[in-house]
């Protein structure tokens with residue numbers, strides 16, 4: 001899938017916030033949670049075919065603030081959405097979502113904005129030679145464990161971006177995604193930073 005161009009009629013509508021096939025769902029003013037009625041309305045609306053685009057997209061802001069009933073109301077559609085629908089759940093704390101919702105999602109961990117870590121990730125993606133890859137990987141080794149966890153998710157997010165933009169082939173994308181998933185598991189099991197950095201490096205060589 002190509003990256004958004006930012007200039008065409010569709011992109012322009014998205015940027016102006018008036019695209020008819022993109023719906024933002026958020027808490028009502030002064031409400032602490034997203035209510036079940038709101039999600040029932042989304043569920044019904046999601047059956048309608050898109051106007052303009054190939055798909056209709058529902059973006060739920062603060063999805064972790066959906067009431068449990070609201071989440072339960074969506075289980076069926078999250079499991080088997082109509083082919084023309086994409087749901088994007090944004091959550092600061094995905095652990096607050098019920099397990100049956102989470103298990104139906106493809107989870108993407110995005111690095112916080114304005115952090116310098118992505119620069120290191122970019123270096124890895126831009127690396128032209130083995131030497132460049134090795135020297136970037138050595139920098140990963142110097143990170144603290146929380147930074148390394150963050151770096152792994154930024155590599156994943158970057159790989160997804162590059163793949164979507166057609167700058168990364170499927171095979172390499174698969175290898176990076178696989179190694180990063182393993183790296184995440186290793187971090188949970190306290191495997192050394194050197195070993196995890198090696199895993200990151202081999203995904204790029």
Ligand SMILES: [Zn+2]
Pocket residue numbers: 004005006007008009010011012
């Ligand atoms: Zn466009």
